[in-house]
Amino acid sequence: MPIHPVVAEVTDRIIARSRESRSAYLAQIAAAQRSGPGRAKLSCANFAHAFAALPEDGKAKMRNPTAPNLGIVTAYNDMLSAHQPYERFPDVIRAAAEAVGATAQVAGGVPAMCDGVTQGRPGMELSLFSRDVIAMSTGIALSHDAFDAALMLGICDKIVPGLTIGALAFGHLPVIFVPGGPMTSGLSNAEKARVRGLYAEGKVSREELLDAEMKSYHGPGTCTFYGTANTNQMMMEMTGLHLPGAAFVHPNTPLREALTTAAAQRAVQIIAGAEAYTPMAQVVDEKAMVNAIVGLMATGGSTNHTLHMVAIARAAGIILTWADFDDLSRVTPLIVKVYPNGSEDVNAFQAAGGMAFVIRQLLDAGLAHDDVVTVAGGGLRAYQREPFLEDGALVWRDGPAESLNLDILRPVNDPFQPEGGLRLMAGGLGRAVMKTSAVKAEHLVIEAPARVFDDQDELLAAFRRGELTEDFVAVVRFQGPKANGMPELHSLTPTLVLLLDRGLKVALVTDGRMSGASGKAPAAIHVTPEAADGGVLAKVQDGDMIRVDAVQGRLEIQVDAATLAARPAATPPDHGRGFGRELFGWMRRAAGPAEAGGSVLFEEVA
Structure with missing residues (x-):
């Protein structure tokens, strides 16, 4: 193909x-x-240091510098x-x-x-x-x-x-x-999510929540x-x-x-x-990197x-x-549904055909490159095989050519969605990404007033006080690499999903992360520039109309440019000390933007 x-x-x-x-x-x-290779390049003193702690029989094995x-x-x-x-x-x-x-x-x-x-x-x-x-x-x-x-x-x-x-x-x-x-596999993901939702509403005790979590992670x-x-x-x-x-x-x-x-x-x-x-x-x-993105x-x-x-x-x-991710997402069908995008876990995914089936499908559709170098040899086609033991010996056989469970794994010509699970968002608030694979179609476009929070605990406290009863876009800012190291805001997921289930139109916009735990709630994340680095998020105020449009890939604030320019930027909270955070101040200062990986290791993006 x-x-x-x-x-x-x-x-x-x-x-x-x-x-x-x-x-x-x-x-x-x-x-x-x-x-030169291995230990052969070392001087005798260097060489001796490399295995000084071994017992005598171990030293005898290590003496050969070309082994x-x-x-x-x-x-x-x-x-x-x-x-x-x-x-x-x-x-x-x-x-x-x-x-x-x-x-x-x-x-x-x-x-x-x-x-x-x-x-x-x-x-x-x-x-x-x-x-x-x-x-x-x-x-x-x-x-x-x-x-x-x-x-x-x-x-x-x-x-x-x-x-x-x-x-x-x-x-x-x-x-x-x-x-x-x-x-x-432990407790089903559906049951785990149900208990988490009940706990968020105060309807089950911490002991009941802990029991469910321990049955999940067991x-x-x-x-x-x-x-x-x-x-x-x-x-x-x-x-x-x-x-x-x-x-x-x-x-x-x-x-x-x-x-x-x-x-x-x-x-x-x-x-x-x-x-x-x-x-x-x-x-x-x-x-290889294109294959990984696909x-x-x-x-x-x-x-x-x-x-x-x-x-x-x-x-x-x-x-x-x-943009590379976005363009590849638009032509790559979503062929896997595993929790939190679906109800089953990776063990069910593996049983249904797993990566061997996924790789076969992507190669057969011309969506992945076979002409790559791999540690196994033979290009990416080698990875449509699965390992087995035959009389105690490891062998590889071709993986299944058809899905064994269409609720988890589908062929490219009959996908769960015609596009992949990610969208680039861009507009007046900056650039961001959204995981769309678990978001219902009716939640992909939301226009609502902003509720601004400087950390996730503020949002959760507002929920507990019963203040979140109208449609809103939660702007959780000062969560980027330079502000506080870009933590995941995983604690928000149960609350946002609960509000969606109550019939509210809700979205999240943040310069923080949500990770693989991103699910049903639309979340424009990794907003760049971040609030602590000159981003517009630092100027958003309660009541500003925000449009989160994952269909068109737009992330807009409906406030005119002159008004925004005249507003002072909010002051970042002090996240710098305690629990080891003081050791990482230099990394916060040196961190590159999210779109460049949020890294401190590459001078050109620092």
Whole structure:
């Protein structure tokens, strides 16, 4: 199937736009390749330090400087259910490497915070910046320069993007991401949402809410709704950085262990000097990033990736804009409905055909590029296969050609929606994005008076006081990277949805984030410029008429330009201290705009 003309056009303009920066990145990678592989370049003193703590039999294995050595960068901690299984992975990887004449070492650990724990708390103001800290930590881990390839152990929200950005600085190395898989299904998403709504109305107790939440989040593995963590797993499949079908296999199962073993051994097969040498810089190119965006649209994934994919691309010298996302969304049908866009979870998605079916559909429709480099070899077509165990041996077979559950997964020619799940919004209030895949058609256009809040707690307090009884557009400002680190405003979702269910016309406009938890309530998010950086949001007042039009992609304030210009900008609240926030003041000051990824790592967007 020839590539879709819009996909081809977007790809070509990204290549043209990125020509200078991509060339500079590839030159940097070429210089690193010339420095030589693994430990062979180290002096004897450097070499001895690299394995001084090993027992004598381990030292004997490590003495050969030309034996392939794998660096492991791990985001293990046992607070994150998704990352708790990683405790065992280094031992599995070491054994797998040894079986093929290689060695493996934990090169370093990176921080891994759980947004599910910090939602609505001060720690959430560190969340986006944790991505860049993880990237820098990955750089420190790999700076030992003693590795022939690297394995990244990370799954969740900012962790996979941070690991990817950091690893791209060492793009001369082959890099494979090793997921841990989702937890088994617990309480149904419909029931969880029902109890949350009742709690928001004060109709059930905190104990009843906690009981429902514990039945939902109940074991090791990734949370099973299609939020940022599971969107990360889609992204790794679409960019060819996983082994095929690795994303959604449960932790602590024989198949998961076999995939971890296979990842380590495949890394040895693709090191420099091998016939199949596959440096990460070749995997993450312009076509791979287009594939990732198309996957985001086809699956209705997390809006956080309008930040993360931009930042990842920038780390590889590739310049993406939100217009690229919007144009690809308009030609990519929505073929997946997983909570919060639907009622079922990622385990049901996997059972219905999962990523193998999605990738087959996108390739057959000419919406994704097959001619890309992947860690598995064979282009993206390799990822329409699924892993299985046959007599204990890992094999791959073609995934299903037809959906096994049309309520979750549909073919491109019979989609849930003819377009993807994202829209670029632009107008007098700035530029923003909206996740539309779960928003009903009657809520896509709302014109109503503004109610202005400087944080989400103010809005929730107004709701509890019974003040939100008329149609309104909630303007929640001073939530961008420069103001307070751009926290997710996940706590607003149950309240906004409840107001919609009461028959009100309600929308949210904010320079903060909503993430994969964005659902039924229309939300224009990531507004740029943010209120703390000269944005018009700082001048909005209660009663100003706001139009949020996701059909036309317009975000307007119906106040004349002269009146707006004469208004003083509101003063940002002080978000700077307490709970570690004082450590990140320099990052708030250095943060680039949301459309450039909200990063502190790239001088040209700081």
